[in-house]
Amino acid sequence: MSTTIDTTTTTIIDADTLRAWIDRHDDVVIIDVRSAAEFESLHIRGSYNVPLPLLAEHTEDVAQRVGRRVVLVCHSGVRAEQARQRLHEVGMDSAVVLDGGAPAFAAAGGDVVRGEQRWAMDRQVRMVAGTLVTTGLLAGELVSPKLRVLAGAVGAGLAFSAATNTCAMGAALARMPWNRGAQDPEAHVALGRLPQND
Template identity: 65%
Template structure:
């Protein structure tokens, strides 16, 4: 059943997405997480377009997307960034899945599970926490100036929360353990979306 005049809400609950998947053949679920996150758990039938790739080629991706688009990530933050980027190039009707892929899986949604890896948000917390702890200990036993690293990390986390962005997360997403052999190129992702229409 296709309704090209559908008005999409800003966010979608997991239960609603489950219902839409059963009722709408024009539904397009776009996962903007890293390759490793996508490989470990993703919604069956979703399209993998990592956020950096989508941001770089937003106009091209927006032109290939339909009228019923739901953007997903781990918690909703990266999907919201993708929604804003797509809205800036004219695709105003995309929605963000509340709670991300884990919430959809917890609600009994149809997901594909692979090898388990740490979510990017968890990696950011571990990295930031380790740097703060190391700088405090280094400040105590090596040089008091090392405590400035903890202050820098705190300032970065504050900026990240205020702007809903994460430089550390962007950096960690490029690490080898967060990339997979199935990481799509722009051409592959665009072709996949084009084939769905």
Template identity: 55%
Template sequence: MIIDVRDGSEFETRHIPGSYHVPLHLLKEHTEEFAAQMALRVVLVCQSGRRAEEARKNLDAAGLSGARVLTGGVASYAAAGGDITSGRSTWAMDRQVRMTAGSLVLASVLAGRFIHPQFRLLAGIIGAGLTVSAATNSCTLGRILSWMPWNRPVSEPTKSDILAQLAPHA
């Protein structure tokens, strides 16, 4: 059983055929209920492995100790020749973060040169944010960008939807 814990827009862009979409935020809220419906052999998938590892730890704490994480996520699976289902296309979140951060730094430097020097402070704030992001392996800017309309999925599964899909596998 392949469980994809990415956000809806990421899942819609591309996913492994036959995988179940269980967004990490829902899995964290209802771990015990989902774990009870999952098969004994579970492979957790995300973009890089970080969210899948977080999901594995939650499932392990709920008594599902056999879950494994697909190293390298969907990208490494596709690179290894695995079959992928593709949907609507959006930029990957890390690319959106780089474009947004880079654009803000460039704009603040130019505004600092031509409008007022204090605009350069924005470049420092963005740099500090990226440093904290790297140190904590989290991304606040990515979370903010995930709320943008182009990153919203057409339909996000609900707890009931997921439990209904997983039910035959208990």
């Protein structure tokens, strides 16, 4: 597999390509945009944790600080793609997204750091949404038909989430105590850890 990628037109790379980049280049900057708790449970060795809300607020600072070979990572690729789009908006066209995120890199034999295990945010969202829909339908049958509106509201929320590529439920779940094992870094700390663009 060739590891020469035209990052001006390519926006997604696979785990094997990233492994080859890490082996052959010393200018690879891996930015993990998940929450600190998710990062703590599994991350690529040498990656930097800049949670998506922080990156969204300080996009220009991130773009000015890092070099050309930037790889954005999350759990599945959705948040990393949102980060890539933000960086693109401020003129950084070279950032790419790791397809399948940190789990795909680990599955490909990449060097990762494992900590306390937590469910990934997308899995938590699916569990809560499924539970709310089921509860709404059962309550609609057993208590009052009006309670079916809960299932409809969750369905509408999921459709809106897909259409806007955002997730209010995920943002709310990120604030729950079980997802707060590690505190998200403050901006000056996260940005200060990033390597300077040469």
